[in-house]
Amino acid sequence: MDLFLQFLTNGxxxxxxxxxxxxxxxxxxxxxxxxxxxxxxxxMLGGVLGWFFTTHLGLNFFLSVALVAAVMAAFGLLxxxxxxxxxxxxxxxxxxxxxxxxxxxxxxxxxxxxGPAPLKVAGAVPEGxxxxxxIIVTKLRLMAVAVGIALMIATHALIRHTRLGQAxxxxxxxxxxxxxxxxxxxxxxxATFALGCTLAALSGMLLAxxxxxxxxxxxxxxxKSFVVVILGGMGSxxxxxxxxLLLGVAESLWGGYVATGMVDVIGFVLVILILxxxxxxLFSSSSERA
Amino acid sequence: xxxxxxxxxVLSVEQIHVAYGSTAALHGISFEVHKGETVALxxxxxxxxxxxxxxxxxxxxxxxxxxxxxxxxxxxxxxxKVVAAGIAHCPEERHVWPAMTVEENLNLGAFxxxxxxxxxxxxxxxYHRFPRLRERARQLAGTLSGGEQQMLAIARALMxxxxxxxxxxxxxxxxxxxxxxxxxxxxxxxxxxxxVLLVEQNIYNALDVASRAYVVETGRTRAARPAAALRSxxxxxxxxxxx
Numbered sequence: 001m002d003l004f005l006q007f008l009t010n011g012x013x014x015x016x017x018x019x020x021x022x023x024x025x026x027x028x029x030x031x032x033x034x035x036x037x038x039x040x041x042x043x044m045l046g047g048v049l050g051w052f053f054t055t056h057l058g059l060n061f062f063l064s065v066a067l068v069a070a071v072m073a074a075f076g077l078l079x080x081x082x083x084x085x086x087x088x089x090x091x092x093x094x095x096x097x098x099x100x101x102x103x104x105x106x107x108x109x110x111x112x113x114x115g116p117a118p119l120k121v122a123g124a125v126p127e128g129x130x131x132x133x134x135i136i137v138t139k140l141r142l143m144a145v146a147v148g149i150a151l152m153i154a155t156h157a158l159i160r161h162t163r164l165g166q167a168x169x170x171x172x173x174x175x176x177x178x179x180x181x182x183x184x185x186x187x188x189x190x191a192t193f194a195l196g197c198t199l200a201a202l203s204g205m206l207l208a209x210x211x212x213x214x215x216x217x218x219x220x221x222x223x224k225s226f227v228v229v230i231l232g233g234m235g236s237x238x239x240x241x242x243x244x245l246l247l248g249v250a251e252s253l254w255g256g257y258v259a260t261g262m263v264d265v266i267g268f269v270l271v272i273l274i275l276x277x278x279x280x281x282l283f284s285s286s287s288e289r290a
Numbered sequence: 291x292x293x294x295x296x297x298x299x300v301l302s303v304e305q306i307h308v309a310y311g312s313t314a315a316l317h318g319i320s321f322e323v324h325k326g327e328t329v330a331l332x333x334x335x336x337x338x339x340x341x342x343x344x345x346x347x348x349x350x351x352x353x354x355x356x357x358x359x360x361x362x363x364x365x366x367x368x369x370x371k372v373v374a375a376g377i378a379h380c381p382e383e384r385h386v387w388p389a390m391t392v393e394e395n396l397n398l399g400a401f402x403x404x405x406x407x408x409x410x411x412x413x414x415x416x417y418h419r420f421p422r423l424r425e426r427a428r429q430l431a432g433t434l435s436g437g438e439q440q441m442l443a444i445a446r447a448l449m450x451x452x453x454x455x456x457x458x459x460x461x462x463x464x465x466x467x468x469x470x471x472x473x474x475x476x477x478x479x480x481x482x483x484x485x486v487l488l489v490e491q492n493i494y495n496a497l498d499v500a501s502r503a504y505v506v507e508t509g510r511t512r513a514a515r516p517a518a519a520l521r522s523x524x525x526x527x528x529x530x531x532x533x
Contacts, residue, residue: 163401170387170398177385180347182373182402182450 015248030235046201047213233281388432
């Protein structure tokens with residue numbers, strides 16, 4: 001039983017980062033209908049930039065979080081404005097081809113610049129274990145999860161309560177009505193893409209403070225984010241959170257009780273099950289719009 | 291019409307051509323709307339009435355032709371510029387945001403208005419004009435009846451305080467009683483000085499509320515008549531509309 005609680009805790013911690021990353025992906029897909037295969041590279045860039053600011057430059061962790069967010073938001077805006085903008089209204093295929101190309105480009109440029117070695121993000125608190133009853137959690141993990149949860153709450157508040165968030169929801173639910181009300185849909189798209197990239201990058205940076213960042217990690221992260229989005233329902237905010245936690249726990253239990261080597265398989269097993277029995281996802285996006 | 295004929299029209303559309311991809315949808319639509327009028331575009335399904343409104347509001351690009359509003363060229367302007375210029379377009383099939391409350395729908399109708407106090411004042415006016423919407427303020431728009439959604443769509447369009455309101459098929463899918471209510475609202479809005487351009491398949495309703503009407507046929511304007519003349523001449527109507 002104690003072991004189960006430990007696995008559950010580990011799973012929920014990893015799941016929080018899956019959720020954060022998938023949130024970015026589901027926003028981009030739900031609103032822009034862009035299937036972003038470069039999402040994992042945004043996550044990877046977050047980790048590498050986090051290493052650059054904290055370990056390489058020796059900056060404060062929270063300042064570095066803000067810097068990574070600013071750099072990646074700007075990067076996302078530029079990508080949307082100069083590249084994705086040209087594909088708007090051309091259907092989903094050009095977007096898929098473009099983002100696959102972008103992911104290969106970003107992964108290889110990163111390899112060229114920082115090399116293939118794992119890079120550590122210096123965390124906000126020293127390593128050290130906390131004992132909560134029978135469960136062991138490092139302070140570093142608790143800190144990272146707390147920041148991750150704060151980011152999810154902030155994203156939710158942005159979507160619910162700001163003028164930009166309202167414009168995003170309006171564009172999501174009915175783009176024509178949004179245009180006719182004077183909302184500049186192209187700007188909403190750019191802001192959404194920037195937000196999605198930022199969430200992926202911050203997830204990558206937080207997780208790299210627990211594990212490490214690596215130039216080649218993007219592909220696997222993209223796949224896992226897609227798994228979470230399919231589990232939760234395309235474009236659904238609560239779906240991304242629940243789906244992320246579910247994937248984290250399932251992987252942790254599978255790794256703990258069955259086989260550590262095949263942990264990455266469990267996500268695809270879940271996707272096959274959900275596609276067979278509830279193809280719209282746990283939270284259908286028709287009723288649970290962003 | 292006599293007192294307005296000397297002034298330049300509020301909206302003038304001259305020989306506009308629009309295509310969806312390679313398929314031409316409009317080939318030569320021309321008409322004018324004067325201040326304070328209610329003008330109807332009538333014609334069979336697929337004649338190009340809705341396409342005309344979409345071209346004016348900037349949702350579609352023109353191949354050629356000119357659109358002038360209050361003396362300014364607005365052809366091929368993006369929709370937000372057209373709204374800012376004072377034209378509101380209430381689209382066919384209402385297009386309210388279904389998962390937002392009535393109040394959120396209204397609030398976003400005034401998206402270009404930066405002052406929160408001003409927006410709240412306009413929402414108050416909308417509730418004054420449409421008391422049913424006040425009762426439903428916290429309800430999701432998707433749960434309203436068809437007639438209530440149409441009222442909300444019109445109220446939302448008015449939130450930008452337009453000088454010209456374009457209404458596309460406001461009675462579509464409504465009961466005759468509900469349709470009458472909608473047209474009463476249109477008359478009241480026009481009575482408050484808002485110029486109205488109306489697209490309507492129900493010709494008799496359209497001619498009842500409009501002062502003039504243009505007959506649109508296969509992407510062209512065929513005839514302009516005072517609404518009363520068209521109404522009292524079924525032969526003429528049948529000739530144009532094939533009814």
